[in-house]
Amino acid sequence: MMPEERTPTGLRARLMDGARQTFTLAWRTLLQLRRNPWEMADFSIQPILFLVLFLFVFGGAIAGSTADYLEFILPGVIVMNLVFVTVYVGHGLNTDLTRGVFDRFRALPIARWSPLAGRxxxxxxxxxxxxxxxxxxxxxxxxxxxxxxxxxxxxIALLLVFALAMSWVMVLVGVLAKDPEHVQLFGFTALFPVTFISSVFVPVETMPPLLQVVVPLNPVSLLAEASRGLLSGGPVLEPALGALAWAGVITLVFAPLSVWALNRRLAQS
Structure with a gap:
């Protein structure tokens, strides 16, 4: 076989090996939930509490009944929780970095990108x-x-694409923060205004005039409106395309920055 014919096969083999290593490391991360049940509570109990509390505390005042508000708030809480959960990408990454796990990964014969991809x-x-x-x-x-x-x-696909984009933001936070506690501090501090100055909880038309201009441009608002359209009817294409455009911009900006910052931190360790 000619050398030029072996190269694609070798590349494909390396990609397949890297993919298997990625799945293995992803499974390792999921198995850690057994030793950290509080994190599983964040993924299970916390979103249910958010939904129930917002529904029964504010439903009557905002929509007149909890039944009407449920149709509005459920997609919003899904989007809000999706944004907040991305903080745990940075938290877990920072934990691995500060404990030297990534240094051990570098000593293994695995693809350099598989630990981050697995996370x-x-x-x-x-x-x-x-x-x-x-x-x-x-x-x-x-x-x-x-x-x-x-x-x-x-x-679900639309939500996961946006979650993937937001994960790159938290990867950068996880690399730059000095410890996991600072990841949560910086992450939630940045995400709270983006999430609450949106149409997650109340319709845009009930807001002051200035917010009625700003809120519809918020990617969280666009994702919430697209989710409502897919579940309960209403505009879908325009807000979905807007959310995907934001996801593309966020990925293009933060993915290279995150990889550069991660390589720089590993090189200095």
Whole structure:
């Protein structure tokens, strides 16, 4: 066989090996949940509490009834939780960095990108679990999608694409922060205004004029509106394209920065 014919095979083999290593490291991250049940509570109990509290405390005041507010708030809580959960990507990455786990990975014959890819892949699994969990709890509380269930995979895919983009932001925070506690501090501090100055909890038309201009441009608002459209009817294409455009911009900016910062930190260790 000619040398030029062996190169693609070798490249494919390396990519397949890297993919297997990524899945193995993702599984390692998921198995850590057994030793850290509080993190699992964040992925399971916390989103349910958010949904129930917002629904029964504010539902009557905002929408007149909890049944009407459930149709509005469920997609919003799914998006809010999706954004907040990305903090754990940076938290877990920083924990591995500060404990020297990444240094040990570098000594192994594995693809250099597989530890980071495994961490992000594990987060996508956690995100999918949170989305499905909230949809099930919403159904138990009385939520019934007015759109066909055929759109549910589209909704989940849209949410996971945006979650992947936001994960790159938290990867950068995880690399730059000096310890896991600072990751949570910086992460939640940055995410709270982005999440609350949005249409997650209340319609845009109820806000002051200035916010009515700013809030519709917020990627969290766009994702929430697209999610409502896919579940309960309404505009889908425009807000979905806006959310995907934001996801692309966030990825293009933060993915290279995150990889550069990670390589720089590893080189200095």
């Amino acid at each position: 992000i892949l594990a987060d996508m699994v956690k995100q999918a679990w949170c989305i499905v969990l909230l949809l099930v709890i919403g159904a138990l509380l009385g939520f019934r999608p007015s759109e066909s269930l055929v759109w549910l995979p589209v909704l």
